[in-house]
Amino acid sequence: MKTLADRVEMRTGLVSRLRRLFWAPLPGGVTWRRSWLAALGFTFLVQAVTGFFLLTGYSASTQTAWESVFHLQFQTPGGWLLRGLHVVAAQAFVVLLALHLLQVVIAGAYRAPRELNLWLVLVLLPLAIAQSVTGWLLPFDQKGYWAARVPLNILGVVPGVGSWLPQVLLGGAEVGHHTLTRFLALHATLLPLTIGGVLLALWRLDRHGVERDSTVPGAARPEASWWPDQALRDAVVCLAVLVTLLFLVLRPRLTGAEEPFPELLAPADPAEPFAAARPEWFMLFLFQFLKYFPAGTEVWGAVVIPTLVFLVMAAMPWIGRWRLGARFNTAFILALALGAVSLGVLAWREDRANAHYQAAVRAAREAGARARALAAGGIPPGGALELVHADPGLQGPKLFARHCASCHRYEGHDGLGGIPTDPPSAADLKGFASREWLAGLLNPERVATAHYFGGTRFAEGRMVRFVQRDVAGFSETQRAALPKVIAAVSAEAGLPAQVEADARDAAFIAEGRELIRTREMKCTGCHQFHVPDEDAIAPDLTGYGSRAWLMDFIRDPAHPRFYGRRNDRMPRFGAEAVLTEREVGLIADWLRGHWPEPAAP
Amino acid sequence: MNEPRIPRDPARRDFLRGAAAAVLGGATLAMPVGAGLFVFLDPLRAPRGAGTWSRVTRLSALPADGMPRRFTLRAERVNAWTRYSATPLGAVYLRRTGEQSVQALHATCPHAGCLVDYAPARGGFLCPCHNSTFAVDGAVNDPASPSPRGLDALEVEIRHGEEVWVRFQNFRVGVREKVPA
Incomplete structure (x- = not known):
């Protein structure tokens, strides 16, 4: 049978x-040492398996890449684990590879006839980095986009290929759909197939080479076989790798980190600078290294020196034949490792001490959280960038910082948290038109401070004089009427934050509305309020702080309805076409605190 | 003397057959690879960007004191199969240099392609990536700055005495010469 x-x-x-x-x-x-290869192979397999399943949910185009990754990670149960494993294993692969190289050199496992043992690892390193660079772009968030741009630009300075290779990889002159399709094709087929092939060759060579290496004791007369003893060790090592990977994926969840892991920042926006751009952590040393190459010499730092280092490593089998060659090789690789680690730590420490960078990281994370919140409400066919561009919460602060913060402040900063060097020369607009803000304006102590009119030419103007003399000398009844007037003016704005208060105090506000027109309160002496007044010389209080009012004001503060010819330095943003209608609306909405959370679908 | 005999040379015939097989095999493989490469290298056939003129703003929007202001340029753009009617092409800094003259600087750092910030405290522009610094007129103002050249000036025209038009184009980064990308 x-x-x-x-x-x-x-x-x-x-x-x-x-x-x-x-x-x-x-x-x-x-040996345990042999299990390095098993660990490398295992990490690669994790990549291949998770990569396949990621591919089933990924869509490569500029309008769907970020969106599909978002959906996979945040709207598909278990998606975070899948993407987390892929991201962590990618980093583990590079680390294991670097350690493997270190070990091969120190153990002298490159001696003839085992040169390929070293050379194949040297082939794997750039392949792994290419995987990392291509992989980073695919989620197409701000981080990946800007991090991938830099190596592409570095490729542009390589003599010979620099003039055409970046264009071929980008699939055009600009990053577009074809950049993603090309990067995906490289990342998911050509590169992993090559890496897999090289790993297989390394594994076969391991047996072949050791057998012929006279320096390995008992190599020619082996007694053990792979099964079961080496297999058990390999399995133990693979398990250790897996546990480490899982720990790294789960740690942010277990420690309750705010930032989801893996990170997914706001969708890539070529017109939006990203001051937090950094390469992946294991490439930080090269990033730091490049800082030391002044104008025009960066081809040395980015291409020539790394190539020379690679050539020295490739020549190690020959160098090793000289009397002190093996020691030189060991010293060289250790110095290299030490140098890379020091540079990496230096880069990390410089960044940690760099307040500008830290602020940029915070801003990027906040923008990412906002973009994800918007996307959670459903993404339009045009992509998540449409949501981002139409969101006052995201665009308002940036527009404010760029166009308003040279004079105004927002809660003391420029909208994005930065503090401009020049002192403010116009009002702080945080809470503009709210009751608190108006109460401060009508406070004799505060009206002439930098928070309100202090920095403007109105510091000497009638409003300041009125508040400092008349309001300060208000009678008991006038003083009692003031909060009603404030509430009434503030209610004109219809601020989202005050909807409840405005509804609750309807009677109070109605009273205030009447009071505004009385001679005692003196408002309508200069301001117009619902009744057209040709002689009004101060800004119209009708609809004060409402979206329409604010947009009109930003468009043209020198309009007779507002400051007229007395306008200080405020540009006529709409009239002079500095800002588009949409941008004016975004600033108005943001100042009014109107950027509602999108409803979940 | 006998006529030279043609030797029965199996080695030579084997070599010829082997070579023929290799050539044939190579040719059959080269064809699909060639077809693929021809399409893959298509981006190289695209004409290098000559730049597009677009209206950016009005002259009065630029501060008279010469402080640069950043503008996003919008124009029609085709991204493979998608046509955008008005999409951001990139950013420029515009700066008044006189009553009727304006300087336009590409906001991309010529070092590694990040967008520079206007940082008056640093005397001009600062790139957040590798700390390149530039004077307000775009020139490299620090010998230690890693940028190989100053910020790229773009062509500007004042049309109808009021409209600021800029010819926007990208340049290769990382090289000393300013060559269109």
């Missing part, structure tokens, strides 16, 4: 082949 194994063997020869693979004598015996 033939067994199943016999039948399979007769038809395919598979059984004896597997047997040879499992029980073939293992030159050099069972």
Whole structure:
């Protein structure tokens, strides 16, 4: 009676082949060191498996890349784990590879006939970095986009290929759909197939080479086989790798980190600078290294020196033949490792001490959180960038910082948290038209401070004089009427934050509305309020602080309805076409605190 | 003397057959690879950007004191199969240099392609990526600055005495010469 194994063997020869693979004598015996390769292979397999499933949910185009990754990570149960494993394993692969290289050199495992053992690792390193660069762009968020731009630009300075290779990789002159399709094709087929092939070759060579290495004791007469002792060690190492990967993926959740892991910042926006751009952490050393190359010499730092270092490493089998060659090799690789680690730490410490960078990271994370919140309400066919561009919460602060903060402030800063060097020369607009803001304006102590009119030419104007003399000398009844007037003016704005208060105090506000027109309160002496007044010289209080009022004001503060010819330095943003209608609306909405959370679908 | 005999040379015939097989095999493989590469290298056939003129703003929007202001340029753009009617092409800094003259600087750092910020405290522009600094007129103002050249000036025209038009184009980064990308 033939067994199943016999039948399979007769038809395919598979059984004896597997047997040879499992029980073939293992030159050099069972060692933990050999398990490095198993760990590398395992990490690669994790990448391949998670990568396949990520691919089933990914869509490569500028309008769908970020969106599909968002959906996968935040709206598909378990998606975070899948993407987390892929991201962490990618980093682990580079680390394991670097350590493997270190080990090969220190152990002298490059001696003839084992040169390929070293050379193949040297081939793997740039391949792994190419995987990392292509992989980073694919989620197409701000971080990936700007991080991938830099290596592409560095490629542009490489003599010979620089003039055409970036264009071929980008699929055009600009980053677009074809950049993503090309990067995906490289990242998911060509590069991993090559890496897999090289790993397979390394694994086969390991046996082949050790067998012929006279320096390995007992190599020629191996007694052990891969199965089961080495297999057990390999399995233990793979398990250790897996546990580490899982720990790294789960840690941010277990420690309750605010930022979801893996990070997904706001969708890539070529017109939006990203001051927090950094390469992946294991490339920080090169980033730091490049800082030391002044104008025009960066091709040395980015291309020439790394190439020379690679050539030295590739020449190690020959260098190793000289008397002190092996020691030189060990010293060289250790110095290299030490240099890379020091540069990386230096880069990290410089960034940590760099307040500008830290602020940029915070801003990027906040923008990312906002973009994700918007996307959670459903993404339009045009992509998430449409949501981002139409959101006052995201665009308002940036527009304010760029166009308003040279004079105004927002809660003391420029809208984005930065503090401009020049002192403010116009009002602080945080809470503009709210009751608190108006109460401060009508406070004799505060009206002439930098918070309100202090920095403007109105510091000497009638409003300040009125508040400092008349309001300060208000009678008991006038003083009692003031909060009603404030509430009434503030209610004109219809601020979202005051909707409840305005509804609750309807009677109070109605009273205030009447009071505004009285001679005692003196408002309508200069201001117009619902009744057209040709002689009004101060800004119209009708609809004060409402969206329409604010947009009109930003468009043209020098309009007779507002400051007229007395307008101080405020540009006529709409009349002079500095800002588009949409931008004026975004600033108005943001100042009014109107950027509602999108409703979940 | 006998006529030279043509030797029965199996080695030579084997070599010829082997070579023929290799050539044939290579040719059959080269065809699909060639077809692929021809399409893959299509971006190289696209004409280098000559730049597009677009109206950015009005002269009165630029501060008279010469402080640069950043503008996003919008124009029609085709991204493979998608046509955008008005999409951001990039950013420029515009700066008054006289009553009727304006300087336009590409906001992209010529070092590694990040967008520079206007940082008056640093005397001009600062790139957040590798700390390149530039004077207000775009020139490299620090010998230690990693940028190989100053910020790229773009062509500007004042049309109808009031409209600021800029010819926007991208340049290769990382090289000393200013060559269109």
